[in-house]
Amino acid sequence: MHSDVKSINVKNSWSKEERAAREEEIQTMANIMKNSQLVDLCFLIDCTGSMEPWIDAVKDGLLEIIANITKAYKDCSLRVAFVGYRDLSDKVPFSIYPFTTDLEELREWIASVRAFGGGDKCEDVHGGISKCLKLDWKNPTKMLFHITDSPSHGANFHNGCLDDYIHFDGDFKKIDELLDGILQNRIRYYFGSIEDSTTKMISVFNQRIARNLKNNQLDWEITRTEVPKGDLQNFVSVLTESVSTSITTTVKIGKEKRTLKQFTINTLQPSWADLEWKDVKIRTLKFPKDKRSLKEVFQGEMKKDIQEGKIKISEHPFAKGGQRIAFYGISHLFDFHQKTLRAETLVALKESKWEGPRQNNKRYYTDFIEVQSYASFCAFKFNKKIEEFTTKKLKFLKVKFFSIMEKDYPRYLLLEPYLKGDYHKLSNNWNYVASKNVDEEFINLSQCFSHFTLDATEGYALVTDIQGVIVDSEIILTDPAIHCVDITRFGGTNLSKAGIDQFVGNHECNRFCKLLNLRPLSI
Ligand SMILES: [Zn+2]
Known part of the structure; x- marks a missing residue:
């Protein structure tokens, strides 16, 4: 016994x-491993009033982040983009830099981005995501790093913040379309949370994603990471780890036919x-x-x-x-x-x-x-x-x-x-x-x-x-x-x-x- x-x-x-068959499978896996180290990384940053220190953090941390990632993954090659968004009524609602491998130039450009406007508490998160989707994504590992201290407009997305557009996207139609775009493009979405006021928004986004996931081929959700207020040093670590996880995850989803259990x-x-x-x-x-x-x-x-x-x-x-x-x-x-x-x-x-x-x-x-x-x-x-x-x-x-x-x-x-x-x-x-x-x-x-x-x-x-x-x-x-x-x-x-x-x-x-x-x- x-x-x-x-x-x-x-x-x-x-x-x-x-x-x-096994030899071929190993070869395929090895190729996916190699390709997954080609990364598109887009920063989606709220560029209204209080966010100035975070724009600086991205600018100052960018080279360190890239250095960390290439130290962790020797064959890693990155393209980085920046989408800054403000509010619906702002004169300059967006500041956008498309994907580039020239990180020095991107850094210089980010240095010129100013945080201003905003008005009420809520900002145009929908607009920001929409601009991200219009970028030229093409590397196998795609990741979006979103950081903000304010939720999106619309009562669906916050617990009673000051909101000039309280009825915005009341039927979730707009956000469903945007999140579907994220999913179709297989973009890994990381959310750096500075304040509790955004908690409801991200959990609602995740509920919508779960609802709209077709035939459970994927287990997709927004990863929420705490970025304590003022802790800019920690921000670099959080980002490095997020990119590392993204690369590994890309490899795992490339592998086989399967459906998620209920x-x-x-x-x-x-x-x-x-x-x-x-x-x-x-x-x-x-x-x-x-x-x-x-x-x-x-x-x-x-x-x-x-x-x-x-x-x-x-x-x-x-x-x-x-x-x-x-x-x-x-x-x-x-x-x-x-x-x-x-x-x-x-x-x-x-x-x-x-x-x-x-x-x-x-x-x-x-x-x-x-x-x-x-x-x-x-x-x-x-x-x-x-x-x-x-x-x-x-x-x-x-x-x-x-x-x-x-x-x-x-x-x-x-x-x-x-x-x-x-x-x-x-x-x-x-x-x-x-x-x-x-x-x-x-x-x-x-x-x-x-x-x-x-x-x-x-x-x-x-x-x-x-x-x-x-x-x-x-x-x-x-x-x-x-x-x-x-x-x-x-x-x-x-x-x-x-x-x-x-x-x-x-x-x-x-x-x-x-x-x-x-x-x-x-x-
Ligand atoms: Zn050794």
Whole structure:
């Protein structure tokens, strides 16, 4: 009952056709990765009265933002535009600079933009968005960064601000058309929120987008980011991170056919007493205990581990990520050694937020467990080597999976410890390396860790896409990717040699690489 000799991964049993299809898919992914680093970034800025410091912030921060982004994404190429808007009654309602790669010239021009006018509290947000849509968008990654301290005209968009056009867009016709334009052009819309007076507007915009999303092919919404009043320094960080996320998101949406599941987020825990226990068999992979090298472990297999227990699952997810939704759960697992049931623990249960041929099947979950287990084993080996040089550690969450029957079909869920904290992305599965907002020691450790995995497996596999939550001196990681020369392994994020080459071409060895005597990389 406890263990099984068979391994989860079935190696090398693919047909010639399956291999060819996978090769082609990797090639397509690699191309999308490359193209996604061509970015159109448009600033949509309220240029009325109180906004002068923010115009200056864009001007002063522009070069730093670009420098940060190109540091994070080595092949990134950006075009930047600026749309300033004021109010319906203002003599100069707009100040517009079309997309350009000449950032020095754009900076000089922004320096000449003045904040004036406005009158009442509300401004012509609709007009601003409309001007943005008329720009010549053409790069694969498109993003709009909107910053204002005032809502749009119309009672629909604010809670009783001073508004000379209170009946404006009463039937949402204008805004629906504009947001549809944003959607059709696949423009990622980021909103930098300075004041609470804009909260209703953005939530109404998001409700309209959700209403108008056709056949749920996308999960699109305006990302609202707090930009505390007066904190111009933070503004640069917020922007850098937004662009980084945009690039990654573009890659993910390019990938496959799927539809968004229907769900409502509820952050409250359910009343557990009202929910039924379900008997489950929880599967994961076991770390090998023998003395094989990391390379031998990778080329071999890890054994299955099966545990019995009971689970309760909340009806609604409490959070949504780029790929998955997370439900609260409580688990009551059978302890094999003690021959008793362990105490109930709060866990996070995750499933794909998409419906599609690749989503709700066993393979999706076994691939996930395989990637996480091998990465976790690498981290275990890595920490042993690095512990004499630092008190910081990289750890992967212990992830398992199980299925329950629902309406005659199995529903698969990942199970992991419930974890709270700030989420950080240190690298992606291509050439992104974080440069801001995270303790540099963690960035260096994570880069060294990836190098270590490639070194220890002698070029067979690379653990990358390092992301997670920092808890004291540890970063608890989840959802890595493994690029492996064997294309039949480690799921859809395995970009094989193309992914390994990207890392090798971009990686800069740091002090940890040297302390561990890792061999220098070369293609
Ligand atoms: Zn290195």
